[in-house]
Structures are given as C-alpha cells and as structure tokens.
Amino acid sequence: MTLWHYWSDHLETELTNRVEAFNASQSDIEVELTYVPYSELTQQLLISGTSGDTPDLIIGGINEIQFYAESGILENITDKVEESGLEDRMYENIAGIHKLDGEFYGVPLHTNAVGLFYNTDMVNEPPTTWDELKQKAADLTKDGQYGFAASAHNSQHGTASWIPFLWSTGSDVSDLQSPEAAKALELWKGMYDEGIMPQEVVNKKLEEVGADFYNGSIAMTIGGSWMIPTFNNEAPDLNWSVAQIPKDQTHSSVIGGESIAIGSGQAVEESWKFIAFMLEPDRQLEWLKATGNFPFGSEVASNPYFQENEVRSVFADIIQSSQGYGWGENHNDINTAIYSAIQDALAGGQSPEEALKKASETIEPLLEEK
Numbered sequence: 001m002t003l004w005h006y007w008s009d010h011l012e013t014e015l016t017n018r019v020e021a022f023n024a025s026q027s028d029i030e031v032e033l034t035y036v037p038y039s040e041l042t043q044q045l046l047i048s049g050t051s052g053d054t055p056d057l058i059i060g061g062i063n064e065i066q067f068y069a070e071s072g073i074l075e076n077i078t079d080k081v082e083e084s085g086l087e088d089r090m091y092e093n094i095a096g097i098h099k100l101d102g103e104f105y106g107v108p109l110h111t112n113a114v115g116l117f118y119n120t121d122m123v124n125e126p127p128t129t130w131d132e133l134k135q136k137a138a139d140l141t142k143d144g145q146y147g148f149a150a151s152a153h154n155s156q157h158g159t160a161s162w163i164p165f166l167w168s169t170g171s172d173v174s175d176l177q178s179p180e181a182a183k184a185l186e187l188w189k190g191m192y193d194e195g196i197m198p199q200e201v202v203n204k205k206l207e208e209v210g211a212d213f214y215n216g217s218i219a220m221t222i223g224g225s226w227m228i229p230t231f232n233n234e235a236p237d238l239n240w241s242v243a244q245i246p247k248d249q250t251h252s253s254v255i256g257g258e259s260i261a262i263g264s265g266q267a268v269e270e271s272w273k274f275i276a277f278m279l280e281p282d283r284q285l286e287w288l289k290a291t292g293n294f295p296f297g298s299e300v301a302s303n304p305y306f307q308e309n310e311v312r313s314v315f316a317d318i319i320q321s322s323q324g325y326g327w328g329e330n331h332n333d334i335n336t337a338i339y340s341a342i343q344d345a346l347a348g349g350q351s352p353e354e355a356l357k358k359a360s361e362t363i364e365p366l367l368e369e370k
C-alpha cells in the first residue's frame with residue numbers, strides 16, 4: 001500500500017520508524033511511503049482522483065480533509081470510525097472537521113493550536129480579556145520593548161494569528177461587516193497605531209515574531225504550540241509560559257495538525273489496520289512525545305505527560321476550544337481576503353469597517369457557492 005505525505009526531516013524519520021514497525025508486526029500488508037511536497041500535494045491528489053488512481057493512504061492538513069472529501073478523493077470511513085470507538089475518543093470539535101454531511105472521511109493523527117506566550121519576568125498574571133490585554137501591553141511598552149506582538153503578515157500567518165480574535169466575538173468570516181468583526185480588528189489596529197505592537201509585524205511571520213519574543217523585546221505574543229522546541233533551544237534561560245488567547249466573549253484558537261485518510265476506491269480493511277496501529281493510545285502518546293504535537297481527545301490528553309507540565313497542559317486545554325477553518329476549496333481566496341483586511345487596516349490607512357467590507361465583498365459570493 002502507498003502512503004502519501006509531505007513531511008521531511010524529523011517528522012519523516014518518525015513516520016518511517018512507525019511504518020517499518022507496522023510492516024514488521026504482520027506479514028499481509030506492506031506500507032510504502034511516497035513523499036509529495038506540501039505545495040504539490042493537493043494538485044497531485046486531484047490528478048490522482050481524476051485518473052482513478054488515488055493512493056491507499058494520505059496524510060494531509062487537518063483543515064483540508066473536508067475539501068478533499070468534497071473533491072471525491074477520499075473514502076467514507078464512518079463505519080470504521082464508529083465500530084472502532086475512535087469517534088468517542090475525539091473531542092467533538094476535532095471530529096467535526098473530519099466530517100462531510102455527517103460522515104467521516106478522515107481521522108486526526110495529532111493536533112496543534114495557537115496561544116498567548118508571555119514572558120514571566122515581565123508578566124505576573126496573563127491577561128484573560130481584551131481590555132486586560134491592551135492595558136497590560138500598554139504598561140509594558142517602553143524603552144524599545146513592546147507589550148504585545150502578533151503576525152500580521154500577508155499570508156496564512158496573519159490570518160491564523162488574528163482569526164481567534166474574530167471568533168472570540170461570536171462572529172465569523174460570513175459576517176465580516178458586523179460590529180463584532182470590526183471590534184476584533186479595531187483591537188489590533190488600536191494597539192498598532194498606539195505603538196503597543198511593533199510596526200514590523202505586518203512583515204513578519206509567526207516564527208519571526210516568535211524570535212522577537214525569545215530575544216526579549218516582546219512581552220506577549222501569539223504563537224503556535226509547534227514553536228515550543230524552538231523557544232527551549234534558542235533561549236533556554238528565558239522564563240516564559242503560555243495561556244489562552246484573551247477573549248471578548250469566549251476563548252478561541254485555530255486548530256492545526258495532520259490527519260490520515262483512505263483514498264477513494266482503495267482497500268479500506270487493509271488501510272484501516274495501519275490507521276488503527278498508529279492511533280493505538282500508547283503508540284499515539286509516543287508519537288506525540290516524539291513530534292511535539294498534541295492529542296485529539298481526552299484519553300491521551302489526561303496522561304501525566306500533558307497534565308503535569310504547565311505549558312503542555314494549557315495547550316491540551318486550548319485545543320478543546322479551537323476550531324478549524326472549514327473553507328474547503330475556497331480556503332486560499334478567503335485566507336487572502338482576511339490577511340489583506342488586516343494589512344489594509346494596520347498599514348494601509350483604512351478603518352476596520354472599510355477593510356472588512358472589502359474582504360466581505362470577496363468572501364460572501366464564495367460562501368454562497370457552497
């Protein structure tokens with residue numbers, strides 16, 4: 001059986017180790033890995049679907065499963081998920097982004113999310129609300145130090161950093177002309193205009209803002225759980241922790257990670273054996289330790305490895321209140337409209353209302369097509 005993936009370096013090594021262990025554990029099935037660059041995976045999958053020659057197994061982005069299912073390149077695996085009890089092991093929000101019309105077309109391998117990283121030498125108690133965030137960030141901005149930073153880059157980095165603030169109001173991309181949406185962008189614009197956020201955030205990706213944080217020039221920042229090893233390696237003496245992103249109405253975050261699925265028309269029974277092997281709880285825990293990722297359900301999240309570590313326990317909680325994009329084939333266009341609105345408001349001289357109106361005019365027709 002062939003398994004397509006886009007991992008390299010450490011992740012590819014860990015996946016290879018587990019494929020070899022599975023192959024050695026039985027004599028009926030042999031899984032072979034095929035590397036496809038991330039930038040090419042979706043196109044190659046669509047081509048394979050057209051030719052009727054999809055791979056047996058596919059590892060892809062957790063937010064792309066619904067799009068792949070809509071495109072007809074994934075097998076419906078609802079029966080397997082339900083019979084195995086795997087659905088009961090998943091958080092409801094994680095299960096939902098693996099379904100199309102109530103049916104499962106993939107399952108998660110692991111998750112990650114974004115949260116509020118803060119320097120504990122500067123911040124005694126992390127802010128929990130927007131008002132607290134702005135006040136604390138203002139108090140900490142002095143002498144070349146900024147109280148808060150988040151990527152406002154013209155890419156997915158900007159979108160992923162800001163959209164939890166939008167969702168926190170109860171709003172979404174479907175109603176960007178609402179007062180709630182404007183309030184979420186005004187929060188960022190206000191801090192940017194007042195010099196609480198550095199002007200360079202419009203040109204910096206998540207990891208670049210993270211570098212400013214671990215170099216000590218930023219007191220608080222929005223960062224991803226995948227950045228934890230970098231912080232530990234690059235700034236071993238830095239005192240920091242992590243918290244939920246401050247809220248308007250509710251705490252929110254963007255769910256990320258990878259999922260595994262079966263190609264349309266391929267052998268479900270044999271493919272599922274490998275999936276079950278990967279997701280056996282003890283084996284999943286070892287996978288998460290090795291890759292620095294997080295669980296998709298409470299069974300593994302309750303392990304002391306997560307609960308007895310301050311940072312890991314916070315992210316394990318954040319993931320339960322996170323959500324996926326669910327934008328399907330319109331993901332790139334919606335993503336572009338969102339990060340363009342952020343840039344227009346922060347650096348382009350537009351009001352939040354003007355910037356979001358422009359984004360809404362792009363997004364609403366796309367949503368009506370679905």
